[in-house]
Structures are given as C-alpha cells and as structure tokens.
Amino acid sequence: MSGSIVDFFTRIFAALGRGIGRLLAWLAWPFVALGRWYKHRGWIVRAVVGAVLLLFVGLYAYFFWQTQVWTGFNPDYVQAYDLTNRSVSAGEPVAATGDEGPRTCGRSAVADVAADLTDFNVNENAWISSMLLYKLGFFGLDWDDTPFFDNKASFQRGVNQAVRRTSVELVDALGRVRGTSQIDSDLQKARESIQFSEDAWYFGLSPFGPKTPTPSFYRTATASLRAFNDRLESCDAVFDARADNLIQFLDRIANDIGSTSAILRERSENYNSGWFDTRADDRFWFAYGQLYGYYGLLHAARADFEDVVAQRSLGSLWDTTENQLRAALNITPFIISNGREAGWIMPTHLATMGFYILRVRSNLVELRQVLDR
Template sequence: MSDDFDLEPQPQPVAKTGWRRFVPSWPRSGSSDLDDGPSYTAAERSRIATALRWGGGVLLVLILLYYPIGAVISHKINDDPAFTAPAIPAEASQTVAMASALLDREVNGTTWPANSPWFFPGAILDNMPNFQSGEIQALQRVVTEFRDQIGRARGTSSADRALQDAAAYLNNQPDIWYIDLSRSWAPMKPSESYYNDAIKALNDFNGRLTRGDAVFERRADNLLSTLDRIGKDLGAASDDIDREIDEQSGSWFDLNADDVFYRNKGELYAYGLLLKALGQDFRQVLTEKGAVRIWDRMVGSMMEGAVLQPWFVINGETASMMQPNHLAEQGFYLLRARAQLEEITDILQK
C-alpha cells in the first residue's frame, strides 16, 4: 500500500490586509456563518434605507432653518431714543459715559454680526451690521475730539493716555474675527475685544476725572471745533444719500440702498445721544450763548431721522406718488440737523 495520499488541499481563509480591513461587507440575505457581518432580510434593509432617508431629510431641514431662525434671534436694531447711561458723579463727563454705555450695549448686550463668519447665522444679516458700523463711526469722531481737544489743557499738554487708548481701540474695523487670512495668517483679536478695551479706557478716564486726575476743558472753542468736524461727517453721509439716489433711484430692488440707510441711521442715532450728553457737559456755555433751545432741536432732528425704520428700504423716484424714497426722507432730517448744527456754530463764534 502506498503511503502517499492524494488529498486535495483545502483553501485557507485569507486575512484582510491594508485598507481592506476597514471596508465592511454589505450584509447579504441568507449568508452563511462564514460571511463577514450580520445578515439582514430585504425588509430590514428597506427599513434601514428609509431611516437614512428620513434622517437626511431632517438634517437638511435643520440646516435650512438654522440661518433664518438664528438670524431672526440675533437681529436687533437698538434705536431707542430714550436710552440713557448709568448715573455718574457730577465731575465726570456725560458724553464719555454715554460713549461707554453705547459700546457696552452693542458689544455685550447684543450680538456683533459684523464680523460673523459664514457658519454663524448672523453672517447673513445686513441691516444690523451697517447700523452698528454707523454708531462706531460717530463714536470714533467724538472720542477723537475728546483726545485732541476737550481732554487736554488748551493743546499745550500731552493727550490723556486713556483717551488715546480709547481712540486707538475704536479705530479698528468692526469686521475683524479671530481668523481672517486676507489680513493675517496668525490668529487675530476680534473687533469686540478692541471695543471692550475702549470701554475700559473710557471708564478709566471718567474715574480719574472724578478724582481730579484728568482734564476736561469745557470751553466754547473746544465745543466749536468738535461740532465743525461732526458737521463734516454729516455732510459725507448726505453725499452718500445723494449719490445713491442719483445712480439708483426708481429701482424697487436697489440692494445698496438699505446699506446706506442703516449706516446713516446708526450714525444719526449715536450722534443724537452723544450730542445730547455733550449738551449736558457744556450746559453752562450753551446757556451763556443762548443756544440751549436750538441745541435741543438739533438733537431732536437727529433722533427723528434715527428712528425711521421701514419694512423695506426703497430708493424710489423722488417725485413719485406710488414709490417712496426712504433715503430722501432720511436725508431731510439729516440736512435739517446739519443746518441747526451750523446755526449753533455761528452762535458760538459770536
């Protein structure tokens, strides 16, 4: 008998190697115990597919609702004309306190969508960022005037350090976020952080002013210089309105009209509150010059223009009876406030 056995070699299971180890086998109905993975019937596979479709649909709906609902929650135009700053000692500046309170409300009391990246719902907002940018422009002007004129002794002394810091912080653009490769490859300090630093600097100035360690020159020439520069800002805002009306009037869908409108609205609103406070700081000067009533009317004109808030900003034909022009309406109050401001400067020069 031969010792050789003619046995057919049995196939050996092949171990999965490399990337194949991580590729699951799609379960097959009726698979044997040697098949990889569990086995599913046709009905079970159908239920899994239905669940995946429903899950994908729900996820899509949530994504579609994320932006509009989030934007509605974030959107807030703070145009309350009765807004006041917290009470401060008589020696402190009402204008500086108002600047600090305005900043604090916009930066810490609401959202700041001007620098929101695309994955935040506030990124789709338009009117609120323009309104807040207009406020920042007015704050920059007033704080700069305090640094250069009102907060130093007749220009011969050095500028107050806190006012220097506040003006520098406010000079940063409102659309800076942590990451912006168009500006820098390194992480950045966002706009809100700069503005919070400005709040601290303004409060520091008022604290030292209360203790007698800072200067606040309540003179007519300082007030005159400040009003002159504010008047130039209002003139620039008026030019923006004129240009938009000249180029786009008559269009129901002027997509830039609301940008101009809300930027001017924010500027008028902030100037109205800041000048109201400035009138309290310079009440003695205004009383001596007989300018209190015209000052109050100027502030009132600014507030009338600031509280305008149509459902849609339309840049219609200026002579049309059916098509409004909200830019022209805003421009009326802006120019009236500017004319009253110029009247006050004439009074102060006498």
C-alpha cells in the same frame, strides 16, 4: 372668441407653472443628490455629516436671531441719563455739601454715552459685521449687496462711526488743556481700540493667521472710556470745556454727517429701483445709526459744556437741534425704498433721511456761528 382668450391664459399659466417647477427642481437638485449620497454611507460618515449639518443649522439660527432682534434699541435712550437736571460742566469741581469728603469733579456725559453706545453694540447685542456667517455672505455674495440680514450691521456701523469721531475729539482736544498738555492714556487707548477694523474674526487671511476679534477691541474701548471718567470724577483727569473746543466738536460732527448726506444723495440720484434697490437699506440704516449715536452725544455735550451753553444763550437753538435729530429717528420703515422723488408708488426713504440730515447739519452750523461771535 371667449374660448380663445381662456385658452391663451391657460397656456400662459401652464408655462409659468412649468418654469417655476423647473426652477424649484434646479434649486432642490443639490439637496436631493446629497440625500441620496447620505443614505448609502456608513453610520460613521452619516454621524459626522449629520453633526456638521446640525452645527450649520444652529449657526444660521443664531445668526438669524442676532440680526433680527435689536436688544436695547430705544430712540428715546437719552432720557435715562437725566442730564437736564445737571448743573456742573465736565471736569468742574463739585461744590461740597455737608461734611467735607474727597474732592470730586463733574463726569463727562460724552464719555459715558460713547461707552454706553459701544456697550450696546457689542455686549447687549452681537457685533454682526465680524460674525463668521456675515463675513461668508449669501453663497459668496456680500450681505450688503442683498436685501437680507444687513440692516442691523449697517446700523451698528453708523453708531460706531459717531463714537469713533468722538473718541478722536476726546483725545485731541477735550481731554487735554489747550492741546499742549500730555495726551490722556485712557482716552488714547479708547481711540486706538475703537478705530480697529470692524470685521475682524478669530482668523483672517490678510494677514494670514489668528486674530483678536473686533468686539474684544471695542470692549477695551468701553472700559478705557469709563476708566477715564472715573479718574475725571476724582479730579485726576482733564476735560477742557471751552467754547472753542465745543466749536471744533460741532464742526467735526457737521462734517461727518455731511459726508453721509453726500452718500445718500449719490445713491438716491443714480439708482431708482424703489423696493428692489438692494443697497438702499444699508445706506439708510448706516445714516440712521449715525444720527442715533449723535443724538445721545450732542445731548451729552450740552451737559458737559453747561457753562458755555448758558453763557451764550444756546438753550433754545440746542433744543431745536436735538428735536430735529429725534424726529429723524421716527423714520423706521419696514422696507427701505429708493424710488424717484417724483414717484407716486415707491417712496424715496434715502431722500427723506438726507433731508433730515441736512436740517440737523444746518442747526449745527448755526450753533457754531453763535459760539464764534
């Protein structure tokens, strides 16, 4: 009896070994055939092919490095701005001290943070979504449909979504007086640049021909935001730090993250493949990037609307909102799992992130209600 059991498992493992061997042979066959062809070519052909292969390997090494190393990533990045000690709203004249000098006004922390987040995306790091190898995918399969190399790209797109939403509000409301004054040219240029396609490379098929890559447009947006802030500091630009503008800004953020919450819910409810859901990671990291961006932008908005926050006694509630955002940034699992909510083996990171987003949104709605009284 024991011999039969041993024979049974021996046959099972032998069959598995043959299957794995055939799979490896099938995967290796193109490379073996290429090697045989390469050995029988002349030295010129071999030199050209070798150079192409070397370039190919180099590109993939660079691609691997850029997708895995997150330069400058810091969930506590808002502390570097030291905005808690600022006592002047954006655009408000700064009281002169000592000898009179040029008139100055408060800078916009929102514009500074938006510029720095974009700089973080395209200068401190490579913008992954427009890299050639990312666009080519994994043997033609979109990287977002695989569990590899797409986390940083999704995170960057989430951060960029927060900056895009903010750039619209800067142009339409914050950077002009009651919506009736002339649109600020620097803010308009920043909005146009940051709204550019996220995946443009140097050449495209639709339309066919050479293109300006995405990072160049985003660098222009960064420069335009900083140019606006320099003019604002010189009192040559406008930042309308009124309560109704803050209400509208909070509304837009709440709607934006509410949409992301719906995306997470749809994926969590309809797909429960646990660690094997290949789209769960890009959904998660997009939401994480969005909250990462809004954490800094809301912290900045509190400084820009310092008078409004103080007059309406919003300090405690604003602290709670920022604490909720910061708590969400503690969720950084090594592998993103989209399991069932009642499951006991595979966790459900999408539902967890969705829970934090809804808590933040609830705090934003409460802030808006207090401001609207």
